[in-house]
Amino acid sequence: NAGVTQTPKFQVLKTGQSMTLQCAQDMNHNSMYWYRQDPGMGLRLIYYSASEGTTDKGEVPNGYNVSRLNKREFSLRLESAAPSQTSVYFCASSERGRGTGELFFGEGSRLTVL
Amino acid sequence: AQSVSQHNHHVILSEAASLELGCNYSYGGTVNLFWYVQYPGQHLQLLLKYFSGDPLVKGIKGFEAEFIKSKFSFNLRKPSVQWSDTAEYFCAVIFYNQGGKLIFGQGTELSVKP
Numbered sequence: 001n002a003g004v005t006q007t008p009k010f011q012v013l014k015t016g017q018s019m020t021l022q023c024a025q026d027m028n029h030n031s032m033y034w035y036r037q038d039p040g041m042g043l044r045l046i047y048y049s050a051s052e053g054t055t056d057k058g059e060v061p062n063g064y065n066v067s068r069l070n071k072r073e074f075s076l077r078l079e080s081a082a083p084s085q086t087s088v089y090f091c092a093s094s095e096r097g098r099g100t101g102e103l104f105f106g107e108g109s110r111l112t113v114l
Numbered sequence: 115a116q117s118v119s120q121h122n123h124h125v126i127l128s129e130a131a132s133l134e135l136g137c138n139y140s141y142g143g144t145v146n147l148f149w150y151v152q153y154p155g156q157h158l159q160l161l162l163k164y165f166s167g168d169p170l171v172k173g174i175k176g177f178e179a180e181f182i183k184s185k186f187s188f189n190l191r192k193p194s195v196q197w198s199d200t201a202e203y204f205c206a207v208i209f210y211n212q213g214g215k216l217i218f219g220q221g222t223e224l225s226v227k228p
Binding site for chain 1: 118148156157158160163206218220
């Protein structure tokens with residue numbers, strides 16, 4: 001049972017390049033999330049998806065887009081990367097709706113934008 | 115806006131010392147409370163949670179936390195820390211007046227000296 005799987009684990013981009021972070025969960029969870037983790041700032045919610053086909057902005061959505069492809073997969077896209085997007089990104093899922101259950105996290109994707 | 119504060123950014127203890135990490139939140143309405151732990155190089159995992167009932171919550175690995183509603187606090191405690199408790203600890207709160215958004219504190223890095 002893999003839980004939440006994120007790819008890639010590491011990525012270096014140049015300013016202006018685009019990329020997609022992939023996330024998949026095998027726990028049949030309805031809700032999925034993307035967070036970014038920055039030193040001294042904890043985790044901040046980028047986007048949230050309550051179910052397939054629905055997405056909602058979090059605290060820091062600017063510069064990102066998401067796609068809930070199906071129940072298992074929730075991708076995060078950076079269309080034109082900026083140095084301010086250098087961070088560690090975590091995907092998470094939960095069984096119940098937003099804010100009512102334990103979150104299960106992936107291992108993180110470390111992104112550096114030069 | 116609702117917020118979660120962890121006042122200790124870095125705590126250094128010797129093995130067998132007692133631990134208390136502070137967590138305060140800004141809102142007096144209905145909340146759910148969590149502590150997550152991130153061991154070096156790993157993803158976040160749930161340590162304990164409070165939804166309702168007994169305000170003293172026991173979690174894994176000997177950790178406990180006490181919800182004090184009048185102080186808007188949910189401090190994490192452990193009577194005797196071990197070297198293996200070295201990790202970063204995050205307090206997180208669900209604020210129901212914000213549609214159940216889960217907001218994380220800034221994190222506290224705990225270093226336990228053997």
